Amino acid sequence: MGSRAQGFFVSTACFVIIVAGMQAATSLLVPFLLAAFLAIICMPPMTWLIRHRVSPIAAVLIITVALLLASILIGGFVGASISDFSDNLPLYQEKLKTLTSEWLLMLESHGIVVDTSHLMQNFDPSVAMSLAGKLLSGFGHAMANTFLILFTVILLLLEGAALPGKWKMMGDQAPSTDHFKRFVDSVNAYLTIKGWVSLVTGVLTTIWLSILGVDYALLWGLIAFLFHFVPNIGVLIAAVPPVLLALVQLGPGAALAAAAGYGVINxxxxxxxxxxxxxxxxxxxxxVVFLSLVFWGWILGPVGMLLSVPLTMIVKLALETDEKTRWLAILLGPDRSALEWKKVEKD
Known part of the structure; x- marks a missing residue:
């Protein structure tokens, strides 16, 4: 067996072992990943506070209190909304089944024969009504370790504040921070822009559904905010429950209006x-964005879907640091990456 083939099999085996280990340690990995990305998001405001003569410990304390208050408010609202929605879910499901039966009878009256038993056996529209509850419960499990997440964020922020001093103490022996800075800047820029766009999307969704009179408009707006982070299919997943609820609660016209509103906003x-x-x-x-959504969602669940893009960005940046793996980074990137690397090599 050639050295290349042997290296390929060894690399593949290592990859499989790492993936299996990540799946086995999902309950431990998810809180720490959330904490790491929260710390990255919190670094700019913390840096701003320190520049305005606020001590690092006080800056961390201010950010921690803000995160804690936000977690309590959002957690309390989501918990109450899910509880109320779960209580009413059987009623919504029954109404949806009744509507489906009425439409089938209407089709039959117009000479369109539908095998009702076969249709209901393979497609139960009421199942879609429980989609939002299941998705939010996945995030609820991830946020159950709120104390661990906040404690880790505090430690990461304190370490981040102390890191420049440690680098200066190393002098000439300090490792290069170019790749690390590039990683932090890239992820921070992505999360900041995506966060603001998602926030506006959630607010507009809440306003539109409130105008239509759909129940739990604020909850659906929160779901729209969260799932705007999920590439490709996030918008569709977020739109299904409220559109079905509008259909059950207000009729086909309101459902079409809700769907149209989602389409225009997004x-x-x-x-x-x-x-x-x-x-x-x-x-x-x-x-690669779509495959990363499937891959990280399979390993880490709903949180993996949310963080699929920044996690893949980290992998790509890591591959770019080594000449032997740079070709993989080019494959992960868009078409222009190959041209960019040619320019770098010429320079």
């Missing part, structure tokens, strides 16, 4: 506003 925010502020994008091809 077309503007996702296709016009976000690309304008995101610039050249996240440095990943469209196919």
């Amino acid at each position: 077309a503007i925010m996702g296709n016009i506003v976000e690309p304008k502020f995101m610039g050249e994008g996240v440095g990943l091809s469209t196919l």
